[in-house]
Amino acid sequence: MSNSGYKIVLTADRTLMSEYYGGLFLGFSACVPKGLISDRLYFSLLCPSVEVNRDGSARYAPCGIRKVEATLLNYGFQREDIIVAHPEHIDKVVGPDTKVVGIAETDPLGIGPATSSFTGLLGGEAYMAIKFRELLNHPAIKRFKPKIVVGGPGAWQLESVEARKELGIDCVIVGEGEKVVGPVFEKAVNSETLPEIVRGEVVSEEEIPIIKGPTICGLVEIARGCGRGCAFCVPTLQVYRCLSLKHILKEVEVNLRAGRQPLLHAEDVLRYKAKGFRVNKEAVINLFRTVQNHPGVEMTSLSHIALSSVLDAPDVVEEISNILGLGEKAPWTAAQTGIETGSPKLIKMHMAGKCKPFKPEDWPEVVVDSFEILSRNYWLPCGTLILGLPGETEKDVDLTIELMEELKPFKSLIVPLFLVSMGGLKNRADSFILEGMTNKHYELYLKCWEHNLNWASTLVKEYSYLSIRGRVAQYGLKFIFSYGIKLARELICRCRDDYDYDLPTMIRDARSGKIKVASSLPAHLAYQLIKLKMR
Numbered sequence: 234m235s236n237s238g239y240k241i242v243l244t245a246d247r248t249l250m251s252e253y254y255g256g257l258f259l260g261f262s263a264c265v266p267k268g269l270i271s272d273r274l275y276f277s278l279l280c281p282s283v284e285v286n287r288d289g290s291a292r293y294a295p296c297g298i299r300k301v302e303a304t305l306l307n308y309g310f311q312r313e314d315i316i317v318a319h320p321e322h323i324d325k326v327v328g329p330d331t332k333v334v335g336i337a338e339t340d341p342l343g344i345g346p347a348t349s350s351f352t353g354l355l356g357g358e359a360y361m362a363i364k365f366r367e368l369l370n371h372p373a374i375k376r377f378k379p380k381i382v383v384g385g386p387g388a389w390q391l392e393s394v395e396a397r398k399e400l401g402i403d404c405v406i407v408g409e410g411e412k413v414v415g416p417v418f419e420k421a422v423n424s425e426t427l428p429e430i431v432r433g434e435v436v437s438e439e440e441i442p443i444i445k446g447p448t449i450c451g452l453v454e455i456a457r458g459c460g461r462g463c464a465f466c467v468p469t470l471q472v473y474r475c476l477s478l479k480h481i482l483k484e485v486e487v488n489l490r491a492g493r494q495p496l497l498h499a500e501d502v503l504r505y506k507a508k509g510f511r512v513n514k515e516a517v518i519n520l521f522r523t524v525q526n527h528p529g530v531e532m533t534s535l536s537h538i539a540l541s542s543v544l545d546a547p548d549v550v551e552e553i554s555n556i557l558g559l560g561e562k563a564p565w566t567a568a569q570t571g572i573e574t575g576s577p578k579l580i581k582m583h584m585a586g587k588c589k590p591f592k593p594e595d596w597p598e599v600v601v602d603s604f605e606i607l608s609r610n611y612w613l614p615c616g617t618l619i620l621g622l623p624g625e626t627e628k629d630v631d632l633t634i635e636l637m638e639e640l641k642p643f644k645s646l647i648v649p650l651f652l653v654s655m656g657g658l659k660n661r662a663d664s665f666i667l668e669g670m671t672n673k674h675y676e677l678y679l680k681c682w683e684h685n686l687n688w689a690s691t692l693v694k695e696y697s698y699l700s701i702r703g704r705v706a707q708y709g710l711k712f713i714f715s716y717g718i719k720l721a722r723e724l725i726c727r728c729r730d731d732y733d734y735d736l737p738t739m740i741r742d743a744r745s746g747k748i749k750v751a752s753s754l755p756a757h758l759a760y761q762l763i764k765l766k767m768r
């Protein structure tokens with residue numbers, strides 16, 4: 234450790250420095266507002282920290298930070314000048330020699346789709362935004378005043394001068410970092426004034442560096458971009474590129490050496506090496522077979538899939554399940570996916586590329602058929618819906634409610650999100666807010682959570698708790714989940730039966746004490762018990 238600090242410190246807010254036990258659905262908890270449960274309970278049980286080395290470096294870090302670290306090293310900076318630090322150990326790494334702190338963020342202001350949906354409904358501010366501010370206001374940063382550079386998928390939120398000024402940010406990098414982070418950090422190290430906004434160009438696959446340190450959950454980027462062109466998505470995803478098997482395996486090895494099994498990441502893993510929108514069956518199967526057979530790999534998992542790719546290649550889904558031994562070695566593999574709506578009209582208006590090679594009018598069928606294929610092959614889709622798309626009518630919401638009914642038999646999680654005016658819709662449409670919610674929206678919203686709760690008990694039973702240290706912690710988490718599921722179920726039934734889906738009135742009644750809502754006492758009890766046993 235350098236007493237005078239590292240020249241370049243890379244970090245992220247505390248909510249991004251957790252592996253959430255490898256559970257996709259637990260990661261959503263970073264979007265809920267502070268105060269629903271105690272901070273101690275949240276950060277020790279739901280969002281436990283990654284391990285920290287004695288020098289303050291994070292043992293595992295978000296993939297984006299690892300890419301910046303690799304880019305800076307390839308640019309010519311020295312290893313001893315750069316540290317990927319844990320945000321709670323900034324005092325160990327920031328000192329008088331620190332010239333720049335680079336921060337990667339996904340939702341720095343807490344206004345992303347998932348966050349705004351939760352905070353819109355429940356009030357308050359999300360942990361992500363709170364922890365980001367805390368990081369910027371850390372006493373070591375205030376004292377030594379290094380330049381602050383922020384990048385990552387949420388950088389678009391900091392394009393306004395007011396936001397940057399208020400938070401004390403010197404430079405925001407929007408888009409891909411490979412071509413721009415080197416020169417920006419060089420200026421910072423030389424104490425030169427930084428440009429306030431830098432737009433990173435799309436780089437070719439050859440220019441994407443190989444990570445030098447392990448990532449959170451062993452995440453390995455296999456492709457970048459998407460090319461389906463949904464109107465509300467970030468423009469940086471427009472150009473689709475795939476990384477070579479050689480590159481992927483090198484990153485798998487970096488993670489294996491640190492004890493992390495590979496999690497293959499792309500916006501649609503099934504489109505690996507695809508030309509256009511048809512699945513390249515041979516390439517995808519070869520990818521999974523090669524990674525799974527790589528020495529040291531026990532289980533390969535994946536991040537995102539497109540439902541249209543599932544329906545385009547059901548045999549590929551089946552073959553991947555065979556390669557991974559799903560149903561025997563593991564009860565399922567989870568994958569995030571976008572359902573967005575049950576309305577072909579809205580698909581055609583805002584995301585015609587999402588259903589390719591199928592047609593917008595086929596979309597509800599594509600969703601149901603692909604859920605059936607996934608379910609048959611032990612895949613757990615975690616889908617999103619978007620409320621408040623421009624042009625949405627009550628009929629469109631009804632179509633989505635009908636689609637939800639059809640998805641009931643399939644083990645899955647479906648999260649309803651508010652539209653956020655970003656990407657191609659920025660300045661062309663309003664973000665959806667709580668005041669725009671009709672009773673139909675509430676009906677859909679609650680139906681989604683009813684669906685999730687119906688499957689949650691099974692998922693809690695099946696979920697691998699192997700990565701959770703200690704049997705008591707495992708039992709504690711199961712206890713909290715089971716209690717939470719029971720409580721939420723009762724509330725939803727009440728809202729449906731007594732309030733005809735009028736959630737705001739029910740929330741008002743609960744706040745004024747007109748109706749009684751159970752306390753979080755059992756959760757606190759579980760926490761105390763776990764703490765006692767862990768000592």
Ligand code: SF4
Nearest residue numbers: 459461462463466500
């Ligand atoms: S399919 Fe997903 S990643 Fe691709 S453009 Fe649409 S929303 Fe974005």
